[in-house]
Amino acid sequence: MNNSANKKQIELIKDYFGVGNITYTKINNNSQSLIRYRITSLDDSQIIRKHFDKYPLLTNKLVHYKVWCKVLDLATNKAHLKEEGLNQIVGLKALMPKGISNDLKQTFPDYIKYDQPDYNPDLQNMNVHWLAGFINADGHFGLYVYKNSESSIGERVIIKIQITQHNNSIIVLNHIIEFLKIGKIIKDPRHNVSSFVIISLADINKFINIFKETKLYGAKALDYIDFCKGIQIMNNKEHLNREGLNIIKLLSSNMNSNRTKFD
Numbered sequence: 406m407n408n409s410a411n412k413k414q415i416e417l418i419k420d421y422f423g424v425g426n427i428t429y430t431k432i433n434n435n436s437q438s439l440i441r442y443r444i445t446s447l448d449d450s451q452i453i454r455k456h457f458d459k460y461p462l463l464t465n466k467l468v469h470y471k472v473w474c475k476v477l478d479l480a481t482n483k484a485h486l487k488e489e490g491l492n493q494i495v496g497l498k499a500l501m502p503k504g505i506s507n508d509l510k511q512t513f514p515d516y517i518k519y520d521q522p523d524y525n526p527d528l529q530n531m532n533v534h535w536l537a538g539f540i541n542a543d544g545h546f547g548l549y550v551y552k553n554s555e556s557s558i559g560e561r562v563i564i565k566i567q568i569t570q571h572n573n574s575i576i577v578l579n580h581i582i583e584f585l586k587i588g589k590i591i592k593d594p595r596h597n598v599s600s601f602v603i604i605s606l607a608d609i610n611k612f613i614n615i616f617k618e619t620k621l622y623g624a625k626a627l628d629y630i631d632f633c634k635g636i637q638i639m640n641n642k643e644h645l646n647r648e649g650l651n652i653i654k655l656l657s658s659n660m661n662s663n664r665t666k667f668d
Contacts, residue, residue, distance in 0.1 A: 413622075417622065419442055422449075423452070425442055425444040425445075426442075426443055426445075427442050461530055463539075464574040466574075467526055469501055469502065479494055495516035499516070528577070534618075536585075536619075537619040537620065540566075540625070546628050546631075547565040547660075547661070549563040549564075550563075550653060550657065560650060562635075562639060562644050564604065564606065564609055567602045569600040570600075572599055585612065587603055606636070613633060627664065628664065632660070635656050
């Protein structure tokens with residue numbers, strides 16, 4: 406969404422690579438915009454490729470990256486200017502998540518069919534900075550207050566750090582547990598996804614201590630700051646009184662999809 410925190414994050418990415426353009430697309434005719442950072446030229450794409458060759462992807466998106474690189478090679482060698490090259494590119498596009506349309510199939514009936522590249526991530530490349538980037542994109546920090554008849558004040562706090570991925574990337578979630586030595590995997594077979602979660606206060610404190618070595622960006626960074634404030638209240642056991650619980654409720658009301666303050 407178009408907020409100052411995420412806008413700054415996208416601008417930092419553009420400044421880091423030194424190429425590409427940022428565009429804004431209105432959503433539902435209101436004041437919000439979808440922010441996109443796009444690289445479209447072959448030369449600029451090679452800059453992005455050099456980065457990800459140096460810092461490899463670890464999730465199943467690595468497979469899509471390998472396909473993209475093959476297309477980039479074909480286009481760089483001007484193979485797309487000939488019918489054979491176009492048939493190769495269409496065949497590679499068929500391996501991407503959205504596949505190819507019926508129109509493309511009819512236009513290129515002789516497109517070349519490829520097997521998916523192997524998914525063989527080097528999980529030894531995982532470090533706290535990679536994990537911060539992963540959480541920045543796919544992580545979730547949750548502070549929740551629920552009614553509870555067993556609590557002296559009638560409510561209790563639930564805390565959670567969560568990363569959800571398609572099951573084709575579950576190897577990465579399992580390795581996060583090995584890397585952090587905390588957390589567990591919860592599977593959702595109905596949607597073919599799994600989540601890495603940390604729910605105990607002791608383990609979340611360990612996570613926060615590990616993450617002192619790195620940082621998050623954008624709106625997710627603001628959520629993390631509020632999340633840590635809530636955890637500190639719990640460490641001090643102030644959530645067991647009404648005043649502390651109300652502070653956690655206030656923090657929760659302005660996190661994640663409810664966030665309205667971005668500075």
